[in-house]
Amino acid sequence: MEHIPLSVLATLLVALFFCSAFFSGSETALMALNRYRMRHLAQAGHGGAGRAQRLLDKPDRLIGLILLGNNFVNIIITQLATYIGFRLYGDAGIAIATGLLTLALLVFAEVAPKTLAALHSEKVAYPAAYVYTPLLAVAYPLVWTVNLLANAVLRLLGVRAQPQAQHALSSEELRVAVNEAGALIPARHQRMLVNLLDLEKATVEDIMVPRNEIIGIDLEDDWDDITQQLIHSQYTRLPVFEGNVDNILGFIHLRRVLPLVHRNELTPEHLRQALRDPYFIPEGTNLNRQLLNFQREKRRIGLVVDEYGDIQGLATLEDLLEEVVGEFTSDPGAITPEILPQADGSYLVDATIHLRELNRLLGAHFPLDGPRTLNGLLLEYLEIIPEANISVLMDGYPMEIVQVKNNAIRTVRISPRLPTQQSAQD
Template sequence: MDEISTSALLIFLFILIVISAYFSGSETAMMSLNRYRLRHLASAGNKAAKRSAKMLERPDRLIGLILIGNNLVNILASAIATIVGMRILSGFNIDEAASVAIITAVLTVVILIFAEVTPKTYAAVHPERIAFPSSFVLKWLSLLLAPLVKLLNHITGVLLKLLGIHNVKSDDALSQEELRTVVHEAGALIPQRHQDMLLSILDLEKVTVEDVMIARSDIYAININDDFKQINKQVIQSPHTRVLVYRDNIDDAVGFIHLRDALRLQSKEDFSKATLVRALKELYFIPEGTPLNTQLANFQLNKTRIGLVVDEYGDIQGLVTLEDILEEIVGDFTTSMLPAPSDEINAQKDGSYLIDATINIRELNKEMDWDFPTDGPKTLNGLIIEHLEDIPSAHTSLMIAGYPLEVVDVADNMVKTVKVVNKLT
């Protein structure tokens, strides 16, 4: 290169550094692209997004292509810089070893600043601005350097298999926890109410039917063996559209009656227990421990909206409706958009709360932002009895999960009312 002027070599060196910066920035930009936004843009017809998405399907090939170009440019830049540096430093009576050291130091600083840190930082902040135009150039480079890229990928593929890596295709699937983080970090992009609904949907598999069911003792049901006048009265006064019908014992359930059907039968002269039984809907049973997401799908599959939760012995533990599951997602159905105060929780002037001990612990935690344990009994009554291993008497004080509690009322072998103070810090 003796016949090439130093100024020409400097211009060529400058061009090589610019090309190196392009490759460095392209690599960072392509790898920093939001894959989900990229897919959205690609599905909307953005050609640059389609090219980028196609190349990112095989990141090993993309990285191989960029690194081949970047290393070739950097090696060539190093050679030219050495020649230019030697020519410049030859007039300063500096020995060869010192000249090489100075050239190496200067070139390293220049490449780090102008060909690595600056372009990569800019590309990380504005990935689409760099990646989309670059994808056009990289596409043609991939065709031009295809044989070299394939050879490089084959060699690296063999080495990766020795390290136990057999699949180098990009996998952008999000785990449930990662998706939860995405929803949390969406900020103002997703309204808070919608965030809560999305997170509730993700939690459905962690919640079982026992967590939302109406307990056996609270089921509104009709005993078909009662006096017929009493049955008529129960039908008229029913707070629900579907009512369980049983014989003497709730475990001997015979079916559900839809209030609309019962009222229609009452308007006819031949209304009797026999006609009521004929109008019953078939029972649908739900095994204890069924996750809510599974049960939601089962309700849809079986085209039903209500079921009885049974334990391993077939005994009825409670009742679950489709509405109970939907309320886990969207909150309680009320006529107001504002959350309705719970009838089971009553704030006192001293800052404590009088709570109906039959309340579901998950509902209590959700409403009061408390953290009573939910991996055992489902009600506050059950939690207290499990903790004490006995049925307490009134005015018994205890501490559970850092919360001071006082049993206020006990009846029928159950804790009825509890006084709870906020968690001690």
């Protein structure tokens, strides 16, 4: 080597630095790849993604290959740099080469390439996969031998080098992935996806129409009144009962009886024959399960019952879907909003509103593990049935009870949330 010009040795040293940087950076890039995006690209026919996926299916082989290459190159760099230093400055050049080499390897072969690879993993990893695929085939016997020895050492330490099954994302991890999608997913679609994940956290009690607000047909009413109710009903399906909803007979689809009403041929017998058996839903059923139950039973409406079989309310498929996509039906309740903004910035709120909806509309954080409605929350907090004009502070929101009727709070005025410090002092 004494006859090899220093310029040639320096050129070789620079080339080896590039090789070391390639091994270091590509390792980081391959491990930093988004596996789900990689699979999508591979299925779409992306060559680099397909090769990277196959390499990552056996990570021990890939890591073994990279470390073999990287260590081999770094050893040659050390030897070559030491020789160049010796030829230039003698014994002192060895010490100089060692110091400069440590800094150069750290900066140019480790930190810089790994940082670049972490920031642009796909741009580095997919081209690197084209290099590693044939290189692994050529060096496979050596890689296999190294991995065998490494696994033997691990077994002596009581560690089994078995491939771990890839775990599916949990709902919370999916929520983070959706929220971090940014411009890749429109904001409205992000909200829908998050709401879909939230179906596991809500039950039919959160969306049901309370028992006292159920609109149905009472067969003990005057027949002319029943006919008018059928004609003017704003709902497609109605529960039919005798006396009260506890004596439920079934559900009627107006499409089956309106032609008879139009021909003035509808009778109580015809109405009873057109009924579909009632469908009952346990009150603790989460919305995700109930959505599947509606699909399996081919139902769109059901009565929510407690553990004693008493009817607590009514839940519909439309109400459940609105938890995902937001309001989309022509619900007559939308004509009189549950929250009315006032000129002073406060809101007049129907106290029967569900706390989930109130939290969503106001951005509040009222607890959901107790009462379901604002009325229930206030009654639990006060522990009495209050009179009008009483004010309370809940979660930083000043609330004034405006109307109390039939042992329940009907209307509440909610003012804007107080600053955190002031709320804490109050």
